[in-house]
Amino acid sequence: MFNRLRVSCALAAVVLTGAAAPAVAQPALPRVHMVATGGTISNRDGGRLSAEDLATSMPGLERAATLTYEQFLNVASSQITLEQWLQLARRVNELFAKDQGLAGIVVTSGTDTLEETAFFLHLTVRDPRPVVVVGSMRNPSTLGYEGAANLLEGVRVAAEPTARGKGVLVVLNDEVNSARDVTKTDALRLQTFRSPTHGVLGIVDRDRVTLFRDLLQRHTAKSEFDVTRLTALPRVEVVMVYQGATADVIKAIVDLGAKGIVMAGAGAGATSGDQNAGLDYAAEKGVFIVTATRTGAGRIAPNRGGQGGPGGPNGPATVTPAQQRRRAFSVSSEDHIPVKARILLMLALATTSNRDEIQRIFSEY
Numbered sequence: 450m451f452n453r454l455r456v457s458c459a460l461a462a463v464v465l466t467g468a469a470a471p472a473v474a475q476p477a478l479p480r481v482h483m484v485a486t487g488g489t490i491s492n493r494d495g496g497r498l499s500a501e502d503l504a505t506s507m508p509g510l511e512r513a514a515t516l517t518y519e520q521f522l523n524v525a526s527s528q529i530t531l532e533q534w535l536q537l538a539r540r541v542n543e544l545f546a547k548d549q550g551l552a553g554i555v556v557t558s559g560t561d562t563l564e565e566t567a568f569f570l571h572l573t574v575r576d577p578r579p580v581v582v583v584g585s586m587r588n589p590s591t592l593g594y595e596g597a598a599n600l601l602e603g604v605r606v607a608a609e610p611t612a613r614g615k616g617v618l619v620v621l622n623d624e625v626n627s628a629r630d631v632t633k634t635d636a637l638r639l640q641t642f643r644s645p646t647h648g649v650l651g652i653v654d655r656d657r658v659t660l661f662r663d664l665l666q667r668h669t670a671k672s673e674f675d676v677t678r679l680t681a682l683p684r685v686e687v688v689m690v691y692q693g694a695t696a697d698v699i700k701a702i703v704d705l706g707a708k709g710i711v712m713a714g715a716g717a718g719a720t721s722g723d724q725n726a727g728l729d730y731a732a733e734k735g736v737f738i739v740t741a742t743r744t745g746a747g748r749i750a751p752n753r754g755g756q757g758g759p760g761g762p763n764g765p766a767t768v769t770p771a772q773q774r775r776r777a778f779s780v781s782s783e784d785h786i787p788v789k790a791r792i793l794l795m796l797a798l799a800t801t802s803n804r805d806e807i808q809r810i811f812s813e814y
């Protein structure tokens with residue numbers, strides 16, 4: 450379960466015995482721990498690569514870090530459950546708490562929902578040391594497999610002192626993106642991970658890792674979300690807006706017991722006419738509604754109830770009691786994309802049912 454690679458020690462011994470000049474003590478390499486969860490990076494034809502296979506796949510690792518590793522899961526990212534997310538966050542927190550000398554942690558993941566796992570950890574790991582999520586687009590049986598290269602770059606970022614305090618980072622294709630901002634933009638291309646509005650956080654070159662900016666929103670060590678004792682997350686669903694979308698889907702979600710609904714709204718948060726009736730029903734039942742945009746980028750301002758909703762730019766001038774109630778349960782996602790707004794709403798609802806508190810959370814993270 451927990452193994453240490455001796456490669457760096459072997460190399461140090463060779464240097465010391467082979468050198469004619471007096472031995473000079475080498476600074477100890479940073480220690481990085483890898484938590485493997487599966488995904489394409491491990492998905493070899495005829496059998497998945499283990500954490501050990503991954504850890505021994507990187508030429509040059511001995512110059513970057515001393516790596517320890519463990520197999521947490523070995524599944525496609527979309528198969529990871531919310532309970533496993535909670536366990537993963539707890540495991541990462543525990544690894545940091547037990548080992549103050551650890552430089553950082555690398556988590557391997559499938560790429561399909563990698564941005565969700567990364568953002569969940571960004572909100573629930575409560576340590577300033579880097580957590581770097583890596584994956585690959587080509588599997589190990591493919592010519593051009595880039596998994597070992599991405600993993601080594603991830604280890605280098607996790608070992609990088611300037612990556613401290615920057616939250617959870619996603620490293621693929623020589624680029625470092627913030628877990629908050631990054632999204633998978635293409636089903637197949639290597640350059641799929643992008644941060645559409647805010648841009649790349651840094652780059653990984655042969656000589657060094659360069660990080661360009663800080664993150665002002667709250668995360669990791671400054672996060673208020675403590676999942677130590679949380680056994681389940683409240684149910685939150687995402688509903689897409691499109692022409693002709695109906696209220697009954699929203700009503701069904703409410704009747705199934707959801708505590709929150711994220712609307713992947715059109716443009717600046719518009720819903721279809723019929724969906725509004727579903728959202729009034731949701732508010733009547735005390736279900737929170739977060740308005741996001743399906744466009745992939747852009748900020749929804751708070752207190753609008755969505756474009757077309759009560760108080761929204763195209764909304765009605767006079768506000769009825771039903772609309773007032775809807776407003777009391779409406780929150781803006783700020784600039785979070787719908788799947789990330791869902792994660793933030795699940796964590797918010799695990800601690801509060803106060804609308805203003807939930808909106809504060811969306812504004813601060």
Ligand code: GLU
Nearest residue numbers: 488489525526559560561
């Ligand atoms: N692309 C898939 C994912 O995101 C990986 C497929 C697999 O590992 O089976 O996890």
